[in-house]
Amino acid sequence: MKPAHSAAVVLFGLTALGLAAPPAWAQVDPDPMVAGQRVSISDGRQCASGRGAWASSTLFGSVVLRPGERGMGAQARVAEGAGPGRYPVTIHCASGGESFTESVTVRDARVEGVNAAQAAGGLALLALAAGAAFWLRRTVGGRS
Structure with missing residues (x-):
């Protein structure tokens, strides 16, 4: 098989995988983050705003989400003792509603720059x- 054909097959396969992947519903900004940093959490408009929602993670505990511009959202502070690594953030839609989880990254607290x-x-x-x-x-x- 020619290199151009191989590249086209690989590109097509990656595109198909990207389209088949479920959308990211839990949105935490910024990601990556550092311990002690304030973050914004959003459900990506997946929960009904009138029914309520909350987010939970070992990074910040449990936080009630309120209706906002990007769906249900809240602000939280990452725990000071959070070490570098990947952490799950779970959004819970209303009592007995849908839940979904995304992973976020906590970096080492070193500030990049001079x-x-x-x-x-x-x-x-x-x-x-x-x-x-x-x-x-x-x-x-x-x-x-």
């Missing part, structure tokens, strides 16, 4: 480069 020491080091390198450029300009220009 810290104060890295910023100071970068500024020192920038100052050193500016000084070297000034010195080279004066030397090459014949004014030593």
Whole structure:
């Protein structure tokens, strides 16, 4: 089989799997998150708004969902002691109604970006480069 044909078969298979997968009903934003962070939880408009719903997880306990723009939703704070890993979040629609579960990711609490020491080091390198450029300009220009 030619490589183009193989690629087309693989692409078609992945598309079919994607279309066959059930929609994500429990929505937690942001995902991934860190311990102590505030998150938004939504049912993705799957529960009847007049009947009530709640979300439960070891990350934040049980939270009552209220009608909102994206269906039933609420705010919750991820437990401070939550370690990195995957956690289930279950949405329960009304008493005896449908329930569905999604997994969310908690990352290590390290903040990505630069810290104060890295910023100071970068500024020192920038100052050193500016000084070297000034010195080279004066030397090459014949004014030593």
